[in-house]
Amino acid sequence: DQQVKQNSPSLSVQEGRISILNCDYTNSMFDYFLWYKKYPAEGPTFLISISSIKDKNEDGRFTVFLNKSAKHLSLHIVPSQPGDSAVYFCAAREVSGGSNYKLTFGKGTLLTVNP
Amino acid sequence: ETGVTQSPTHLIKTRGQQVTLRCSSQSGHNTVSWYQQALGQGPQFIFQYYREEENGRGNFPPRFSGLQFPNYSSELNVNALELDDSALYLCASSLRGQVSDTQYFGPGTRLTVL
Numbered sequence: 001d002q003q004v005k006q007n008s009p010s011l012s013v014q015e016g017r018i019s020i021l022n023c024d025y026t027n028s029m030f031d032y033f034l035w036y037k038k039y040p041a042e043g044p045t046f047l048i049s050i051s052s053i054k055d056k057n058e059d060g061r062f063t064v065f066l067n068k069s070a071k072h073l074s075l076h077i078v079p080s081q082p083g084d085s086a087v088y089f090c091a092a093r094e095v096s097g098g099s100n101y102k103l104t105f106g107k108g109t110l111l112t113v114n115p
Numbered sequence: 116e117t118g119v120t121q122s123p124t125h126l127i128k129t130r131g132q133q134v135t136l137r138c139s140s141q142s143g144h145n146t147v148s149w150y151q152q153a154l155g156q157g158p159q160f161i162f163q164y165y166r167e168e169e170n171g172r173g174n175f176p177p178r179f180s181g182l183q184f185p186n187y188s189s190e191l192n193v194n195a196l197e198l199d200d201s202a203l204y205l206c207a208s209s210l211r212g213q214v215s216d217t218q219y220f221g222p223g224t225r226l227t228v229l
Contacts, residue, residue, distance in 0.1 A: 004157075032216075034218075043205055043221050049217060101216045101218075102160045
């Protein structure tokens with residue numbers, strides 16, 4: 001049972017336009033949501049996070065929106081740049097057993113930004 | 116500030132063998148988590164170590180075990196390797212006690228089981 005879902009395996013956008021990556025979750029116990037970017041042959045790189053008590057967090061070109069009632073979050077990248085081309089993972093944090101901060105990941109979305 | 120490092124980069128083993136993967140956490144971090152990423156999938160949580168003790172485990176059998184050392188570095192051991200263990204193994208470190216407890220990942224070890 002997938003608790004974090006990224007339903008779009010891939011997304012292609014033009015340089016300068018907006019990229020919107022979506023993520024849905026089912027577990028109401030998640031308290032933090034994170035986005036990671038991954039290039040081939042590298043580990044995931046942390047991009048931005050949002051607490052479950054907020055609905056928006058912005059960092060430069062990256063903005064994450066959280067709709068808790070719909071159990072949906074999205075990452076907006078504006079403007080998109082060719083260097084943003086990578087696999088983007090949505091991850092959700094659950095505090096298990098009172099102290100274990102476990103992350104559950106989606107399967108990822110491959111973003112391609114065309115020059 | 117030194118990031119998370121992992122060794123080796125690549126490893127080839129045969130079925131039934133045992134393997135040890137190593138991870139050095141980011142400077143100042145006290146918690147290490149291990150993840151398995153199969154091809155086309157997102158990382159899956161194996162277990163987490165804090166204060167040298169296992170502090171939570173995902174849906175992985177006991178032949179997956181680990182250690183954390185006083186300097187917060189960590190090892191992942193896998194016994195009786197199976198073909199399905201072929202994957203990218205990722206280590207992430209974090210600082211317990213921060214509000215966000217963000218996990219920062221190393222580059223991973225690519226394990227191939229033949």
